Structures are given as structure tokens and as C-alpha cells.
Amino acid sequence: MAPNSPRAGAFGPLAAQLLERVRAQHPLVHHITNLVVMNDTANATLALGALPVMAHAREEVAEMVGAAGSLLLNPGTLAPEWVEAMLLAGRRANELDVPIVYDPVGVGATAYRNATAERLLGELTIAVIRGNSGEIGALAGAGGLVKGVESVEGVADPIAVASGLAKERGTVVAITGKRDILSDGHRTLGVDNGDAMLTTITGSGCMSTTAIAIFCAVERDYLTAAAAALACYGLAAEVAARGAAGPGSFRASLLDALYRLTPAEVASGARVVELG
Amino acid sequence: MAPNSPRAGAFGPLAAQLLERVRAQHPLVHHITNLVVMNDTANATLALGALPVMAHAREEVAEMVGAAGSLLLNPGTLAPEWVEAMLLAGRRANELDVPIVYDPVGVGATAYRNATAERLLGELTIAVIRGNSGEIGALAGAGGLVKGVESVEGVADPIAVASGLAKERGTVVAITGKRDILSDGHRTLGVDNGDAMLTTITGSGCMSTTAIAIFCAVERDYLTAAAAALACYGLAAEVAARGAAGPGSFRASLLDALYRLTPAEVASGARVVELG
């Protein structure tokens, strides 16, 4: 056991249980997400055992979210009417106690993305925020540089930044990277599953957010849910990377691996460490 | 020959002829479809031998449909301006006698989807409606439960529902599932090709609608066209499922199989039965 993971052994079976719950309950995850990754995130949702619905019309989002186990907001290709739809769906989700998972794609890159992030965070209660180091740094005002939608410079102390932003916003914060850092402001976890091939495809971060939204639909401890989701997703990426000849075959294999992932593999393979 | 398929043997060669016609004529299929599946349905169109065009601007849809062999309307990620575009394109298609194939994705899930379905069905003459059991049940007022865009509870008597809705609306109705049920209100067919792997990817229903639209562009008997399309699509799915390790590899193999499908395979492999 790694020196900084006193309870690591306990997490695998817990994550496995949550995966079993997803496969038994098939929760509906309402995505209002970006145009680039919709197909990938819908397929990732199905592969993990949940049901996706992508719906963004202001005329129906409040009704649609009423049937959902969680709501995912990803303004990666934002536009004003989509932001309004996110707010409408988000307010209804808050009323119904449907957890909202928020992926602040490209925040820090433009003033419009920053203003949108402020609106979403200001008007909605968010269960989990998931971003790369540059995005979370931008949200936290802690440095970090975003070029387009890529983190080109991360934050210096991700544990402090995740924990601080979680406390400030009353949410769980997940910074994904080589080691994923998650905090609810009180407890901080690290997830060491994953593979560098994830950085070679578009939407890999967005799919990890989808995994988090799925697990938040079956578990109200959102820190645990998010860590279990990232462990499962990272494990599938490890399997997929083994036979991949490049990003195209990796992408197909990632869906295969998510679909074939078993609770037993998760119980033994999840690498989650306590960081504070 | 199965007891309920007195003319089953005759259908394979007919379906094979229609596939040959598609490959010879390369009809253009104008899609106004949802944001999740656009890439998949465009690729499926090409793989079967037809040409896709995705165009939704109200400024051009009436002109674009004038060059098309059929028009596909799929409001899976509907929004008001897209519905208007569907109506504009649809009215022009009706004037030009270009067949319209309609996929009522997620109808039953929200009032907005129901109202949109009523508008499309009320204002346009539709050649074929293709949906899952829950969607067709919702359209027919015959029960069926839709969660997001998934049918979670089908109709009790799909033959009666398909036949009844076809008569009521003066169209062909196709309910896809383990056995596809198709009716024009007078004659009802069952198609037994397909594979359960289709349920593991997003857009598999949408791609089956695309196949129907392609075949309707080369054959004016829309019941025959739709059954031939579903037999071809289902056959390709059977081939694709054989080597697939999961949904990611299945999805790639499905396009390969659609592309490689031969009229001879269709002639011998189509499993179409007369049901009334």
C-alpha cells in the first residue's frame, strides 16, 4: 500500500458496488453538452449501463430533467440559448434534488466562458465540478492557463486548489490528470487509474464527467461517487490502451472496455488513495 | 418455413434487388436529424451506397430537398428553428412527391416532443414512421413508456398498434425491436434480422431510419422498401456482432458490414415474414 493511501484497500469494493448499482438501475443521465462529444458521451453512458438523453430545448429541459437521475452541464460549445437551457434545467434539478455535474470546458479561454461559469455557479447548486488543471485553476482564481480547451499550465498545488474551491463553492471538485484529485472540502482523494492515451482523443475529459454523472445518480455521497466513476473510467482506459495502435482504435476499445468492465475488476483494480 | 411466414422465401430476392438499386442510383437522402447521430447516419448512408446531406437552415432546406430522393426528419435534439426547418422541407417534399421518413425520437418523454409530433404528422404526409415500441405506443395513444429516448415499456400488441396507427395516419409504421413489425394498415410484415448488440450503441435506431429513407428513395412501395431496409440493416448487424468485443468495435464493424453487404447475402439471409 502506498504511504499516502491508508484506506486504499477499502475503496475498490465500494466502487464495485456502485458499478453494480448502475448496471441494476440504468439511471437516466440528462446531458446538455457540447456538439463535439455528444455521440461519444452517449455511447459511454450506454457502455457503463446507464441511459443517456441529450436535450437542450428550453421548451422541454425542465420536464426532461424530472425523469433523470442526474443532470450534466457541459458548455464546451456554448451559445446563449444553450446557457439559458442549462439554467432552466439546473434550477428544476435543484428543486427536485437531482444532482448536477458541471464540466467547465475551456473556462479561462474567453471572457464569455468565464461569465457563463460564474452564472452557472452563482445560480445553481452543483454536486460535482470536473475539469482539467487549467480549467479548475481558472475557476479558482489560482493560476492555470487554458489554450482553447486544453490545460497548457496546471495549478501548482492541486490538492489545495481542489479543497479550497470545494469549500468556497460547497461542492465536490475533481481535477483530472495523471493523478485525479478530488475533494469535498473536508476529505481529499487521489485516483491513479488511467492511461496517457486518454490525452490523444477529444472528449476523454467529457466522458469522465459523464461517468461521474452516472455514479452520482446512484450514490448521494458525491465524493465517493466521483472517485468510483474516475476509477472505473481509468481502469477501462488502461485495458483499452493495451491493444490500441493509436487514438482511433483506442477510442473504440475504450467503449468496449467500459462495457466489459466487471465489478470484480473494479474491486481489485481501483487505485484510490486518501490525501487528506 | 415458419408457420406465420407463407411468403417469406419471396422477400429475400426482392430486398436484394432494392439494395442493387441503391448501389446503382446513389440516391441523395436529405437528413434533418439530431446532433448526436449525424456522423453515424451520414456514414451509414455512404456505407449502404447512397449520399447523405445534412442541412437544416430554413434558408435552404426547401431547395436542398428538391435534389433529394427522400427526406428524413428526426427531432431527437429538437429546437424551435429545427422544427420549422422540418416543416419547410417537409411541405416542399410533399409538393415534389419526395417521400418523408419520420423518426419520432423520444416522443412521449415531454409535452414538447408530443406537440412536435402532432405538428409534423398533422401538416405533412409521411411515407414511413419508424420508432421503438414505446415511441410508437406514445404516438398511437396505446401505452408504452419512454424514459429519455429509450422505450422502457413497449406496447402490448405491436401488430395491432402498427396496423391501427398506419390506417389512422395513412402511412407505413415500423416498430423496431427484437422482431421488427411493419404495417401499411392493410398488410403487416415482421423482420427477424438484427442483433442485441444494436441496443448497446446510440443511434442504432436512427441508422435504421436512415436505411429506410434510402430504400424509400428507390422504391415507391414503402412497406416493401422499409422491410427490405430493416432486413439489410439487421443482416449487417448480425455480421458485425460476430467479431465485436463490445459496442466500440461493433459500431465500426457495423459500417464495415453495411458496406460489404452483398445482394446475394440479402437474397438468402433476409428473414421477413407475413403477419397479416
Next chain:
Amino acid sequence: MAPNSPRAGAFGPLAAQLLERVRAQHPLVHHITNLVVMNDTANATLALGALPVMAHAREEVAEMVGAAGSLLLNPGTLAPEWVEAMLLAGRRANELDVPIVYDPVGVGATAYRNATAERLLGELTIAVIRGNSGEIGALAGAGGLVKGVESVEGVADPIAVASGLAKERGTVVAITGKRDILSDGHRTLGVDNGDAMLTTITGSGCMSTTAIAIFCAVERDYLTAAAAALACYGLAAEVAARGAAGPGSFRASLLDALYRLTPAEVASGARVVELG
């Protein structure tokens, strides 16, 4: 050496150098592109070693393009607000001397596409226009027939058309096909890399435009940049076609091959000929 390629041997090492530059600099390519190919072109961008950003909100495009090495405009699924965004981003790109690469998808198919092309060409300085023979013929008023977004009839003399349009518009023109023809109005090149499997998938033309935009971000001689990009892209297609069982596996393999393409392979494999 082919009789019409007196300097062909020199081009491979030059193209290889540009690929090395892409891999070293990771330029950001701002895409305002169509809904069908966004995922494919984002993945192709990453596979070649650059960074994609897809952003179309009028609220942010001018700011986003300020961080980009090039701007790609592809109105394949155009709508009024997207055209406005293209103009806003394009004007800012011109001010900042960020090269614009323009893909006139489906021009010639509708009056709206023609009018949009005229606006973009009239209001913006374009570095490279890339289209199929029918599209470039339509732009040049030189014949060519477009059905949907497919060229069903090419121009009779592509060298004269490319060269003439390049002179008229003060840009580089690339007509892709079995032999790609590129001209800046003074010098004309042919690129013989590629594979017929490219015609079996949607977005293959759009991805070639993405390759051009990437190379234009690292080389100011846009004719050289575009030819190098098409040679690299075509080489990857040749590799991908070898093991492909159809369009689904080809599409995955194309991303693999773009990712694995080495400067040494480009130096020896680029088939670029001087045509005038």
C-alpha cells in the same frame, strides 16, 4: 521520377520538416465547422499533434481566434448565426494575421450556400480554399455539379480552374480528388497521396481541410503548407486502407495512422509533383 515532377524529390523532406514543426509547436486550430464532422476533425487535429478548439458563439469567437494559429471555416451545416460568427472570427483573424482556411462544403447546391460563399470570400482574406472538384468549379463559375455535398461532376481542367480562381481571389486553391491540385496562381502542385477508401466516409474532405489549417499555422508559404498537409493526410490514408475491412475500420485506422505518421515516412513517401 514522373515526367511532370521535376522537383518531386525535394518536397518530401520539406513536408517532413513541417510535420515536425506541428509536433513541436502544437498549434491551436480554431474550427467553426459543421455538426457532422466536429468530432472527427477534432480527433484528426489531435492525432497530427495540434490542438483543436470548436467555438461558434458570436460572444467569444473574436477572442478565441486570438489564441489560435489558424482559423478554419466550414459552413457544411450553415445557419445565419454561424455565418455571422465566421465573419466575426474571420475579421479578427485578418487583423491579427491568423491564416484562414475555408472549406466551401456543398457550395453550388443551394442559393444560400452560394450567397454565404460570396460573403465569406468578399469580406475576408482567405489563405487557402479547399474543396472537391464540383465545389471549386461552382466557386469559380467553371461548371462542376454538386448534389448535396458531393461532387457529381468535376471541372474539365482542374489546373486551369485552381490557378484561375487563386489569381482571381488572391488565395491558394486546393482541389482534392484522386490527384489533388493546388495553386497559388503562380505555381501549381499535384499531390498523389491518398486512397479511394477516403470516399467511403463522411468528413474525409473536412479532415483534409483540418490538416491544411494545422500546417498553415506553422508555415507562412500556404501553398507549401497545404501540399505538405495533403501529402501527410494522404499517406496516413494509404496506411489506414491497408488493413481496413470497410469504412468503419478505415475511419479508426486513419486516426491511428495520422498519430503514428513519422517525418521519415513523409520524407520518403510524399508524392508531390510540380505542374506549372
